[in-house]
Amino acid sequence: TEAYTYIYGTADLRMPKQGHLARAPAGQVQKPWQYFTGAGWSAAPAEARPFLSGVSTQYAVIQAGSGYYLFTMDGRIPFSDEIVTYRADLPWGPWHGPVVIYKAPEATQSVAAYNPFVHTQFSVDSQVLVSYNLNHITDPGAVYRDAAIYRPRFIRVDMAAVARRFDAVRKGANR
Numbered sequence: 001t002e003a004y005t006y007i008y009g010t011a012d013l014r015m016p017k018q019g020h021l022a023r024a025p026a027g028q029v030q031k032p033w034q035y036f037t038g039a040g041w042s043a044a045p046a047e048a049r050p051f052l053s054g055v056s057t058q059y060a061v062i063q064a065g066s067g068y069y070l071f072t073m074d075g076r077i078p079f080s081d082e083i084v085t086y087r088a089d090l091p092w093g094p095w096h097g098p099v100v101i102y103k104a105p106e107a108t109q110s111v112a113a114y115n116p117f118v119h120t121q122f123s124v125d126s127q128v129l130v131s132y133n134l135n136h137i138t139d140p141g142a143v144y145r146d147a148a149i150y151r152p153r154f155i156r157v158d159m160a161a162v163a164r165r166f167d168a169v170r171k172g173a174n175r
Helices: 159-173
Strands: 004-011 018-025 034-036 060-064 067-073 082-088 096-103 111-124 127-136 153-158
Touching: 060 111, 060 127, 067 096, 067 111, 067 159, 082 159, 096 153, 096 159, 111 153, 153 159
Parallel strands: none
Antiparallel strands: 004 018, 018 034, 060 067, 067 082, 082 096, 111 127, 127 153
């Protein structure tokens, strides 16, 4: 997998949104891409198939330990207030989860949480910094009246604890 740079994207054609994946030779994203087909890779973009359903418009994939973790709002539910993560052994999956890692307390029927992102450059030990955003759903003027709505929020997520939760689920499934 080190021979490639993986490019994750979202197909926002219907609900739930679909995660798509392409790859290019490592360090050479200007070279022709290959697209994940669900069973392999193709140079034809039209052959691309989703690798996961229920992602947000923006999501993050990181490598931690021996696995890959995808952070997203729970895109299976419109305007979800839950940040979830999925885990896979390979960049394209299969993905296991979701596991809820955080519930945005600021989210209401009028204010949506969205676009979780992992800032790995600010990792400390097994803790990663995750940001998410808020916006008013029905009243765009609300952010002018209360600028605090439209500021990013930050949380720390203990990846060792997340890995243990996935391992416990996996052990339970094998019984």
